[in-house]
Amino acid sequence: LGNEALDKIAEPLMSGIYNAEADKQSILATFPRFRQLEQQHRSLIRGMIASRRQQASQAAPPSSKAPKIAMFMSLQGGTQELVDTLVSRLEGDLRLGTKVARIQRDTDGQYGVVTQQSEILRADAIILTSPAYIAANLLQEIAPTVSEKLSTIRYVSTGTISLAFKAEAIKRPLHGFGLVVPKSERRPINAITISSIKFDHRAPEGYVLLRVFFGGSRSPETMAFNDDQLLSVIRQELRTILGIESDPLFHRIYRWHQANPQYDVDHLKLIERMEADLPQGIMVTGSAFRGVGMPDCIYQSQQTVSKLLETIQQSEVVG
């Protein structure tokens, strides 16, 4: 579509979702739909027009009583609710807040999960859901080729700062959920989400909650700023972009070190080769592989569990 479309639309969106550099990113791993549309309709624009028409024809008529599904959803009390609910429903012998130090293979073929407290949990099968570089360390002893491939998956660090304001403090309000910043603008921030518009239950009437994204491949230097430096830089950005002069009612800073996996060109091939080398009974899943969004991670974990159960059933039949 040309450089301007890359600069003003594609790159900021790709970077906003994946915190990745557009020229290194694998389109097949991150936006496979665009490739499909282009191949199917011989042009991206034609493909997008066709899929809009299709969506419109499938949408419920305005008179329909079907509940409207919001474009973005979250949990009322925050994402921690998801973890708390999982913990309350999981059965079995749980070890919460326990770091795994090593994985070993015993002479009888069983695996031993060695915790940092030196407890050894014996298992026929293990699913690793840690970041890829941690899984690489844990698998070094029992699956060196898998470990080597996992260690090549790059990660970047990002941060968010949430700030609350009275609605009237925003002198240049936006119509939408927020904005993504083109790299060519060389700003120290990557995106702003208006959390109180994007999600329900985030701010009372008359107040606005903003979430500013920083760091990543774009502005890694901001990760090294201390809280005061960061707040001052972010407030300057909000002054310029949204015309906010007043102090925030409160703010919270979160830094996510090495938390964003990068799907570089040929990422999916790397994952396929890595999976082919996995020893019997060992599986890996999570955001490093086939999708970084939480729905992608949930889908991948369901697929992984099904695959593992299948291999266990097959080995029982053979045994």
Ligand SMILES: Cc1cc2nc3c(=O)[nH]c(=O)nc-3n(C[C@H](O)[C@H](O)[C@H](O)COP(=O)(O)OP(=O)(O)OC[C@H]3O[C@@H](n4cnc5c(N)ncnc54)[C@H](O)[C@@H]3O)c2cc1C
């Ligand atoms: C700033 C930010 C904003 C995001 N916003 C969204 C969003 O709006 N919507 C969305 O869908 N996704 C969002 N994501 C992406 C999403 O949060 C992640 O992709 C998802 O949490 C990844 O899940 P995971 O289980 O693969 O990895 P993680 O959530 O990173 O979990 C890995 C776990 O492994 C544990 N671990 C590490 N080492 C060990 C060890 N040695 N032993 C035992 N355990 C270990 C860690 O403690 C951690 O709990 C966002 C991500 C970031 C960083």
